[in-house]
Amino acid sequence: MQQEHDPDARTAARPRPARTGLRVPTPGDRTRLVLASALMLFVELALIRWTSSNNLYLVHMTNFVLLASFLGIGLGFLRARASRDLFPLGPILLVTLVGFVLAFPVRTGTGRGGRWQLVGLLDLAPLPRWLSLSIIFALAVGTLMALAQEVARTFTRFEALEAYRLDVMGSLTGIAAFAALSFLRLPPLGWGLVGAAVFVVLLGRRLRLLRRGPAIALGALVLLLGAESVAGSFQWSPYYKIHTTQLSGGLFRVEVNNTPLQTALPVANLRRDSPFYLYPYTYAGSRDDVLVIGAGTGNDVAVALAQGAKRVDAVEIDPAIMQLGRDHHPDRPYSDPRVTTHVDDGRAFMERTDRHYDLILLALPDSATIVTGQSALRLENYLFTTQALTQARSLLKPDGTFAMYNYYEPWLLDRYANTVRTVYAASPCVQLGPSYGPRQQAVLTLRKDASTGGCTTTWTPRTAALEPSVDDRPFPYLGTRTIPSFYLWMLGLVLLASLAAVRTVAGPLTTMRPYVDLFFMGAAFLLLETKNVVQFALLFGTTWAVNAAVFAGVLLSVLAAIEVARRVTIRRPILLYAGLLAALAAAWLIPQDALLDLSLVPRFLAGVTIAFLPIFVANLLFAVRFKGAGSSTVAFGANLLGAMVGGALEYLALIFGFDALLIVVALLYGLALLTGRKHLVTSRA
Structure with a gap:
């Protein structure tokens, strides 16, 4: 400008x-x-x-x-x-x-x-x-x-x-x-x-x-x-050009800015075809109060409800994507009275809330969208710094669990795992799913007390661990x-x-x-x-x-x-x-x-x-x-x-x-x- x-x-x-x-x-x-x-x-x-x-x-x-x-x-x-x-x-x-x-x-x-x-x-x-x-x-x-x-x-x-x-x-x-x-x-x-x-x-x-x-x-x-x-089927949010595609069985897929984002699926399908959605709960303790950052169309919220959550705070930065989930997700998770929705930036929400949670989940917050035309910040960059993960840890209950997952390239998985280790002074549990080209499904979890809840597969770096990103230099995608x-x-x-x-x-x-x-x-x-x-x-x-x-x-x-x-x-x-x-x-x-x-x-x-x-x-x-x-x-x-x-x-x-x-x-x-x-x-x- x-x-x-x-x-x-x-x-x-x-x-x-x-x-x-x-x-x-x-x-x-x-x-x-x-x-x-x-x-x-x-x-x-x-x-x-x-x-x-x-x-x-x-x-x-x-x-x-x-x-x-x-x-x-x-x-x-x-x-x-x-x-x-x-x-x-x-x-x-x-x-x-x-x-x-x-x-x-x-x-x-x-x-x-x-x-x-x-x-x-x-x-x-x-x-x-x-x-x-x-x-x-x-x-x-x-x-x-x-x-x-x-x-x-x-x-x-x-x-x-x-x-x-x-x-x-x-x-x-x-x-x-x-x-x-x-x-x-x-x-x-x-x-x-x-x-x-x-x-x-x-x-x-x-x-x-x-x-x-x-x-x-x-x-x-x-x-x-x-x-x-x-x-x-285009619509325009403040961040994206959104395209939706209707699939068989009443399901739908969402693309943003000409790239796939998410397919809204019922929990039954997720259990069968995408079990990594359930990995964060494998070694978690209580899951009464859950915070989902990057709630999207509602898959993670639906899983949290199916896992027995009594309250879910669902944070999504894009109002149009959340509305799509509200209107079309087959399990209607956003209509459940146990769910409170928040259209907000995830880091800003964590800084403002005074609630504490049994599980905090960073769920696929990967926007590939630049904040403005004048900075190298993507919408989610400040979610992955040591300061952000420290703030998330402070919001956990004594036996609460932090989890994050995505389709990571090996070097990026190492960076995030090292960031978690820096904050908790302990290596996180790592659960791997299928690979898609150079990227692989992976879930990182760790409890507030730095224990893994019984998980024996903890992260070890493949090569020299990449330095964590920090608020002054929040560029996790830069090697x-x-x-x-x-x-x-x-x-x-x-x-x-x-x-x-x-x-x-x-x-x-x-x-x-x-x-x-x-x-x-x-x-x-x-x-x-x-x-x-x-x-x-x-x-x-x-x-x-x-x-x-x-x-x-x-x-x-x-x-x-x-x-x-x-x-x-x-x-x-x-x-x-x-x-x-x-x-x-x-x-x-x-x-x-x-x-x-x-x-x-x-x-x-x-x-x-x-x-x-x-x-x-x-x-x-x-x-x-x-x-x-x-x-x-x-x-x-x-x-x-x-x-x-x-x-x-x-x-x-x-x-x-x-x-x-x-x-x-x-x-x-x-x-x-x-x-x-x-x-x-x-x-x-």
Whole structure:
């Protein structure tokens, strides 16, 4: 989301009326700027969400579409004064992108030999990954560039900070609109109708003067998204594109984002065909009170009831999947009065509950879904850290049992088993089921007192045990402290493309030398927001509502900084650097565990202060610096390159953890201070 990801870069491109000689802005101009900014953010959010639901290549490319959007928005601002109007091309490029993704999907299917593998349309071979991602990247860049030029052209009618303020208001509108559609669980047809309506308003009479190309494209966009929304058995939750398939005997299978998730089966079938569902109870003691995290469509809840549970707390993050289980599971477990359902993040539920359990079960919590477009977190990552398992142990009754199961590759089983051993100081019981290619069914269990309940088959590592994941570095699916080579190739190509694009639009890069400090500010701010996203995911859960609130909070912090800069003269801007360093130091020194120990309201207040104070100060610092920029276009080019580098630097968290990003942020702002020290003069704004 460009608006939040780097307001420094966005603002740096905004020329001031004194240099343009344009007319005084009207109320209509203000409305246009708000609408154009809202549309730009709305389309970006929709693309990040929608493309990954149809193309599995994007599942683990955490910020690929984000970086494409960021580059496109930057190029659009650099073309603010270009003679050609790109905005009418926006609908054409957008429908081309949508058509390509629908025509060349990447999903899990059965190929030759009946084995699961990646397939394309009609089970044909998918496009090569490099080709598929390159086309998506190019079309996303073009789409956002067209939208951004419309925003940038309207910017030129306002004083810089007034334009910035209206842009933030538009960004907040875009976030609110997309959050509302997520809450209502509307399919892409709803997204398309909203976007098309705003396009029509902004294009106005240009629709009649351009041979109807944009109008035809908007109609085709609505038709394509409508066909996807109504064809088959699709529904859209805040996290997934969900497809259900009816099977014989009244059973049904659920697929999410083009990959299988679960088949809802009665307990009788599970006993016969999938006995590993019952393994957690083999060596458990009492099972009166059971907590199921990752309840899904209800298989594990049904088993718990069949095993004699008197109360079951069923936690599932996705409301649509839980509703499917409520409506269609053959055993109707969610209708049983012994079951209490909770639509929530599993880690957040464990942090908030005051109940204690005989059995806590992590039941297949494997989402393959990224929290946002701007972090490497999957929805369940914080469930598998040593801190999370320690919290689970604290919720067990004296003779209670902890259990977790999934289809594990050997190295991942070793990591989780070693994490359990780290928490309990004892090796867990391991029960293995059938293998499916490189993955094998496995159940890990251990009682609160570190006994195995009579199980004699305990875990021993096949090789050197992998280190457990922790809250600061919650990447259980990453084998070692490294950045995968494909990520490095992808990031390198993205940065080269960005460099070439900025060079083409802005001219020789040497002209950006006076704005090296803006380069470092752009990189730092992107990292700062990434840290806030993951901080709030830990403190309050990885739900879509929390993520939307974080992005809105970032924008509100930016808006507050703008209002201060407009009304207050900053006599000694260098003091802002000191304040920013102090805010970063506080965020570094205050451990996350200390915040988790607080009750909800104090945790919220502390979390907001620690997260948003640095953002506020950083934006205030930028506003003061921007007033002295001699060439807003060149300043923006420098800041854009810095932001792209910041997007690449996010991946350092895979090696060093998220707290280390604060050190990188401080270093980058330190470089901004050194390279921009001549601008630290008394402000006369």
